[in-house]
Structure formats: structure tokens, C-alpha cells
Amino acid sequence: MIINESFLVKLRSSFSLNLYEVKLWAAILSRGISTAGELSDISDVPRSRTYDVLESLERKGFVIVKPEKPIKYMAIPPNEVLDRVHSKIRMNLIKHSEKVIKLKDSELMSELANLYNQGIEPLQITDFSGALKGRHNLYDQISYVLKNAEERVDLVTSEEGLLRKLNTLKPLIERTVARGIKIRILAPENPESQKIIASFGENVKFKNSGDFKGRFCLVDNKQIIFMLTDDEEVHPSYDMGFWINSNYFSGTMSKMFEKVWNSDLSSESE
Incomplete structure (x- = not known):
């Protein structure tokens, strides 16, 4: 499978994927349903890495695993993938924001403030x-x-x-x-x-x-x-x-x- 390099670069930056992930995702989108071996062949991703990369794509919501023998992987419509990625980013942002807010009145912030105040005293105006x-x-x-x-x-x-x-x-x-x-x-x-x-x-x-x-x-x-x-x-x-x-x-x-x-x-x- 030949895919334009600039297209892969856009996928990587837009969806925060690594090179192997975008290659396998593009491959499975082009096939709909396929085995790991077939996807490895058409994507030029080493077979030794294919399974763990596909597992990563499954966790991120880019593919579905079909429990068959051999195991097959099914593509998810791109619009659905986009919705899932957006939802996960939003949830992670909320969790991270809550975590940062909790730090405001924490002992850690008091220690950081003390460290800053101790270090700032000897500074000159030019600093x-x-x-x-x-x-x-x-x-x-x-x-x-x-x-x-x-x-x-x-x-x-x-x-x-x-x-x-x-x-x-x-x-x-x-x-x-x-x-x-x-x-x-x-x-x-x-x-x-x-x-x-x-x-x-x-x-x-x-x-x-x-x-x-x-x-x-x-x-x-x-x-x-x-x-x-x-x-x-x-x-x-x-x-x-x-x-x-x-x-x-x-x-x-x-x-x-x-x-x-x-x-x-x-x-x-x-």
C-alpha cells in the first residue's frame, strides 16, 4: 500500500499517533477488516510490532478486535473515531484540570512557595x-x-x-x-x-x-x-x-x- 508521506504526517499531528500507528490505521481503513499479518504486509510495519501497535489503536478507539481465529481487526468510521478522540481529550482535560485545582491549597504548593521565596531574596533588580x-x-x-x-x-x-x-x-x-x-x-x-x-x-x-x-x-x-x-x-x-x-x-x-x-x-x- 502506497500512501503519501505528507498524508501520514497530517494524521500523526492531528490524532497524536506515532508512525507505526498511522501506517496500520491507514492500512485497516483501506481494507475494512483484516488480520495482523495482512496489515503488517501492506503497511510495512514489522510483524513483531504489529500486535502491540494494533492493541494500542484498540485502546485509543481506532479499531475493533474481532475474536475469531485468526484474530481480525475491523476499521471504525473516521467520523466516529474523531468523536471518540475528542471525547477522550475532553475527559482527560477535565481530569487534569481538577488535579491542578486540587494542588492550589496543597502542602506541595506551600513547599514550592517557600522554596521560591527563599531563592528570590538575594536576587538583584536586573534578575x-x-x-x-x-x-x-x-x-x-x-x-x-x-x-x-x-x-x-x-x-x-x-x-x-x-x-x-x-x-x-x-x-x-x-x-x-x-x-x-x-x-x-x-x-x-x-x-x-x-x-x-x-x-x-x-x-x-x-x-x-x-x-x-x-x-x-x-x-x-x-x-x-x-x-x-x-x-x-x-x-x-x-x-x-x-x-x-x-x-x-x-x-x-x-x-x-x-x-x-x-x-x-x-x-x-x-
Whole structure:
């Protein structure tokens, strides 16, 4: 059986299978019902590995074993396989989430916190900085500083960047605002983003950034996350930025933000 290599690669990435698993799955789909020996021959999977790989596919819900002599394996319709995979992922996610939640008030977390607090005391101010690669890591760090904000958050971003942040961080922004934190946003206007911002209430202010361009998040004039690239020109995986915990640098950026915020470049909207 000849199968396009790119097709096998897609199967592996989409269904989290190894090479032998996708080869045997594709083989059994092409035959409907077959023995392990036949599947080994047409899939080019070593016979010594065929039985344990087919057993793995059975556990994952990709095939059905027919208890005959010789034992035969029956294909399951791809749509049904997809439903089963989705269901298992959802169940595993729920179990893992519950496990992580239970850790929150555990003795293990107390020990980790003590270890962190002991290690952080001798650090210098220059140690409180780091490079961030990948948009997901940038957003994770933005989430972290938002959770620890005490008074104010100032955000400068692009039109699409604002929509992404509002959609991704909306629940966290709502909790941050509920704590009384003031948020100011400088970005190009967009009807969709305006609706979301309006739903946050009076603690979130927006101004059109006009010709001013930048991408940074400033928290309490102490911490700043600033991006080094134009989000319109870089793939999310290669988006880069820096996080710095520095009153001096953050204070300088805060003065620049205030100057732009109070200028006539933009018209305020709540």
C-alpha cells in the first residue's frame, strides 16, 4: 500500500499517533477488516510490532478486535473515531484540570512557595527580567502581571492585537476590573473591540492611538512587557518581547504613555 508521506504526517499531528500507528490505521481503513499479518504486509510495519501497535489503536478507539481465529481487526468510521478522540481529550482535560485545582491549597504548593521565596531574596533588580518568545508566552506573562496588578494597567497595542487580547483575556480583565484596577488602552478604533471594552464598565478607558504605534503593557509603573516586532509582519510563534520589573524603566515608559494619552492624537471613548 502506497500512501503519501505528507498524508501520514497530517494524521500523526492531528490524532497524536506515532508512525507505526498511522501506517496500520491507514492500512485497516483501506481494507475494512483484516488480520495482523495482512496489515503488517501492506503497511510495512514489522510483524513483531504489529500486535502491540494494533492493541494500542484498540485502546485509543481506532479499531475493533474481532475474536475469531485468526484474530481480525475491523476499521471504525473516521467520523466516529474523531468523536471518540475528542471525547477522550475532553475527559482527560477535565481530569487534569481538577488535579491542578486540587494542588492550589496543597502542602506541595506551600513547599514550592517557600522554596521560591527563599531563592528570590538575594536576587538583584536586573534578575527580574526575561525574554519571551511566542505569542502564547507573551500572553501568559501579561496574564501574570494582570493578576498581580494593584492600581493601574496601561496597554498599547495594534487593532488586531487588541481584539486578540480582549478575546483571550476577557475573563481575566473582568476579574481585574472587579478588583478596582483602572485600565487604559491606546489602540486603533474597531467597532468590535469597542463593544467588548464598553462591557467592562467605567474602569476601562479607551483612546484611539492615531499615528502612535507600539505594543506594550505597563502595570503599576513597576512592570512592563514590551514587544519587539510588528504583529502584522511576524508569525505568532516568532513574536518576541521582554518583561522587565523596574521602577526606573517603567516610570520612563509611563511618562511617554501619559504624554500620548493627554495629547490630541486620539478621541476618548468609554
